Amino acid sequence: MVDLQRSNPLKFMELAISGSINSIGKQFALRSDGRIHRPTSHYRSRFDCCANSLFDGVVVGLDELVLIKCHPLAFDGRALLYVVATKFSWRFCGLRYWMLEKLNFRKPERKFGPGKEPRGLEIQGKDDFSDHLKAPLSSRGMAPEEALPEMTHNVEETKASISKLKENTHQNVISDGVESLPKSSSLLKTSPQGGTASSVCIAVIGATGELARRKVFPALFALYYSGFLPEDVGIFGYSRKDLTDEDLRSLIASTLTCRIDHQKNCGDKMDAFLNRTYYINGGENNKEGMKELNAQMEKIESDYKANRIFYLSVPQEALLDVTSSLADYAQTSNGWNRIIIEKPFGFDAISSNQLTRSLLSKFEEKQIYRIDHLLGKNIIENITVLRFSNLVFEPLWCRAFIRSVQVILSEDCGLETRGRYFDQYGIIRDVVQSHILQTIALFAMEPPVSLEDEDIRNEKVKVLRSIRKLELGDVVLGQYKASSMKKGEIYLNNLTPTFFAAALYIDNARWDGVPFLIKAGMGLIKHRVEIRIQFHNVPGNLYRECIGNSIDLATNELILRDVPDEAILVKVNNKIPGLGLQLDASELNLLYKEKYNEEIPDSYEHLLLDVIDGDNHLFMRSDEVAAAWDILTPVLNEIDKNNVAPEIYEFGGRGATGAYYLGAKHGVRWADE
Ligand SMILES: NC(=O)C1=CN([C@@H]2O[C@H](COP(=O)(O)OP(=O)(O)OC[C@H]3O[C@@H](n4cnc5c(N)ncnc54)[C@H](OP(=O)(O)O)[C@@H]3O)[C@@H](O)[C@H]2O)C=CC1
Numbered sequence: 001m002v003d004l005q006r007s008n009p010l011k012f013m014e015l016a017i018s019g020s021i022n023s024i025g026k027q028f029a030l031r032s033d034g035r036i037h038r039p040t041s042h043y044r045s046r047f048d049c050c051a052n053s054l055f056d057g058v059v060v061g062l063d064e065l066v067l068i069k070c071h072p073l074a075f076d077g078r079a080l081l082y083v084v085a086t087k088f089s090w091r092f093c094g095l096r097y098w099m100l101e102k103l104n105f106r107k108p109e110r111k112f113g114p115g116k117e118p119r120g121l122e123i124q125g126k127d128d129f130s131d132h133l134k135a136p137l138s139s140r141g142m143a144p145e146e147a148l149p150e151m152t153h154n155v156e157e158t159k160a161s162i163s164k165l166k167e168n169t170h171q172n173v174i175s176d177g178v179e180s181l182p183k184s185s186s187l188l189k190t191s192p193q194g195g196t197a198s199s200v201c202i203a204v205i206g207a208t209g210e211l212a213r214r215k216v217f218p219a220l221f222a223l224y225y226s227g228f229l230p231e232d233v234g235i236f237g238y239s240r241k242d243l244t245d246e247d248l249r250s251l252i253a254s255t256l257t258c259r260i261d262h263q264k265n266c267g268d269k270m271d272a273f274l275n276r277t278y279y280i281n282g283g284e285n286n287k288e289g290m291k292e293l294n295a296q297m298e299k300i301e302s303d304y305k306a307n308r309i310f311y312l313s314v315p316q317e318a319l320l321d322v323t324s325s326l327a328d329y330a331q332t333s334n335g336w337n338r339i340i341i342e343k344p345f346g347f348d349a350i351s352s353n354q355l356t357r358s359l360l361s362k363f364e365e366k367q368i369y370r371i372d373h374l375l376g377k378n379i380i381e382n383i384t385v386l387r388f389s390n391l392v393f394e395p396l397w398c399r400a401f402i403r404s405v406q407v408i409l410s411e412d413c414g415l416e417t418r419g420r421y422f423d424q425y426g427i428i429r430d431v432v433q434s435h436i437l438q439t440i441a442l443f444a445m446e447p448p449v450s451l452e453d454e455d456i457r458n459e460k461v462k463v464l465r466s467i468r469k470l471e472l473g474d475v476v477l478g479q480y481k482a483s484s485m486k487k488g489e490i491y492l493n494n495l496t497p498t499f500f501a502a503a504l505y506i507d508n509a510r511w512d513g514v515p516f517l518i519k520a521g522m523g524l525i526k527h528r529v530e531i532r533i534q535f536h537n538v539p540g541n542l543y544r545e546c547i548g549n550s551i552d553l554a555t556n557e558l559i560l561r562d563v564p565d566e567a568i569l570v571k572v573n574n575k576i577p578g579l580g581l582q583l584d585a586s587e588l589n590l591l592y593k594e595k596y597n598e599e600i601p602d603s604y605e606h607l608l609l610d611v612i613d614g615d616n617h618l619f620m621r622s623d624e625v626a627a628a629w630d631i632l633t634p635v636l637n638e639i640d641k642n643n644v645a646p647e648i649y650e651f652g653g654r655g656a657t658g659a660y661y662l663g664a665k666h667g668v669r670w671a672d673e
């Protein structure tokens with residue numbers, strides 16, 4: 001136990017936390033380089049819940065496993081800072097340095113966004129992690145609880161743990177409650193400019209492509225504007241075109257916008273962002289291109305620590321060459337390297353396993369972020385927040401109470417410019433393999449040990465592996481009429497599905513017999529993205545005579561809606577006012593735009609921030625990808641082998657009528673019937 005600032009503990013805490021988290025009472029993570037780590041996205045909700053608990057919590061620095069407990073009001077108002085960690089001496093140096101820095105004994109050179117620290121710019125030689133394809137599940141990802149003393153253990157135990165750890169370090173001498181500096185520590189190394197901060201470079205490979213221009217650069221700018229990227233971040237755009245820095249800047253400037261809540265100084269910020277953006281012409285040989293990228297990054301990087309993110313926004317067929325060249329020639333050895341890969345992560349089980357093997361021969365699992373932007377939406381985090389933080393839901397989350405689940409992703413638009421990509425992949429590979437199966441996995445998983453990414457991924461993969469292989473009889477394919485394709489749109493092969501419905505079953509104790517109906521389609525009547533959980537009828541319902549409609553329509557329902565208008569709705573039966581006794585099925589409606597007067601950040605922003613944080617829980621691990629393809633590959637093979645033709649439907653209609661028969665077969669009424 002280290003007793004700090006006896007005389008003025010709250011002031012100390014204020015100093016310590018200022019600039020990172022605004023109010024005392026919230027938790028924070030301390031990185032080994034002395035930086036305060038802001039809560040990651042999934043911690044954010046936990047923090048909000050714990051806001052009144054005066055540090056009575058834990059924050060874990062991912063693979064560094066630093067546990068900090070702060071009780072500013074405990075012990076007669078004295079501030080106590082407990083630090084428990086493995087490799088104690090090394091981390092303790094970091095802590096001491098951080099304390100001194102915060103107490104203004106040492107000033108960092110670099111400053112980040114307005115009042116913000118970038119999240120998770122921690123130093124890691126590389127993101128080391130076990131190979132999940134090889135390791136048994138039980139050995140994957142160590143939960144903090146396994147590595148550290150129990151969160152709730154008492155102060156005496158904490159004192160004992162800390163004195164024991166201190167016995168094992170020869171470097172740390174306590175004087176007046178503040179650790180003296182070690183003689184030498186890599187954490188204290190300064191750059192020639194005197195700075196000790198890490199730098200970050202982000203390379204967008206495929207910078208001239210649609211996704212990069214439309215989504216990736218705007219999300220990076222929004223993060224830069226909000227202070228989540230360091231002022232001196234380096235943004236690199238890479239493709240094979242012969243362009244200059246100025247060309248790239250003009251190309252992306254047209255897609256950068258100042259959101260409603262990002263108006264102040266937006267023009268200046270945009271100029272600053274564009275000035276930090278550089279173009280690399282990779283040419284026809286990515287090996288040479290990556291060497292050039294590496295050289296240009298080195299020119300602007302801190303020689304203290306340099307971290308790199310590579311966003312691979314290239315066609316799937318270019319992935320292997322790009323990742324291999326990047327791994328060999330563009331990684332830094334002076335910080336961490338993370339790569340982001342776009343879906344659909346292969347074409348089927350075989351090609352996906354090949355891609356995974358190739359990735360894992362060059363990168364460690366923890367370095368790979370397989371992105372599906374639909375998983376960065378609020379609705380996805382809300383699945384677990386609602387379930388695990390509400391007593392009214394968690395006990396009902398099983399076959400005994402839930403009759404069916406529907407996952408609906410219907411779009412009213414056509415393919416427009418995306419026809420070429422879509423014609424190769426079709427809707428199953430485009431959104432089912434990743435987005436819909438991930439939604440079901442998060443929905444149906446057992447409670448994870450913690451909110452740590454690997455704990456969540458361990459549970460998701462179990463669900464995916466328990467999903468029964470899909471059969472052709474439980475699948476409906478559709479394609480919107482070619483005559484309704486817009487001018488300039490590519491005519492799809494007549495076997496490419498733009499609509500898909502299926503019934504899935506999870507063969508485990510919790511979900512045995514519960515149909516999970518999924519529907520995804522383009523060119524439909526309405527843009528609608530929602531998850532609907534239908535509960536069983538009330539057994540022996542006393543009011544059945546008073547329910548006007550079919551009793552089936554009067555069951556409780558929980559609806560998580562993303563589009564239109566984000567909302568959480570609960571359908572309940574209530575009495576209609578008046579002298580009679582008649583029941584009505586009404587919706588208790590939490591409409592986000594009414595409750596929260598805030599613009600919701602784009603999902604790419606959310607996910608990019610998670611990558612910066614090193615938080616993988618919304619990104620598919622290799623074994624999850626393999627399990628997802630195992631569910632779909634047999635039926636995809638059958639469809640291809642038998643040339644199964646999709647049912648043609650009207651653009652702007654309700655999709656293939658086969659979906660209704662499918663619903664009836666599984667005893668489910670689609671929500672839009
Ligand atoms: N667009 C979207 O909304 C979505 C896209 N995706 C995925 O994102 C990725 C990119 O999609 P999108 O932007 O639409 O594709 P585009 O075809 O529009 O852009 C591809 C980019 O990659 C570059 N590129 C192509 N081949 C190579 C290569 N061999 N080496 C280096 N760079 C290369 C291209 O430039 P150049 O040819 O000059 O090198 C271009 O900048 C795809 O994998 C797709 O599956 C996923 C979901 C949605």
Ligand SMILES: O=C1O[C@H](COP(=O)(O)O)[C@@H](O)[C@H](O)[C@H]1O
Nearest residue numbers: 372373374411418430431529603
């Ligand atoms: O990833 C994809 O998402 C889009 C829908 O995304 P949104 O952010 O516009 O809701 C979908 O149209 C596309 O098919 C799919 O690849």
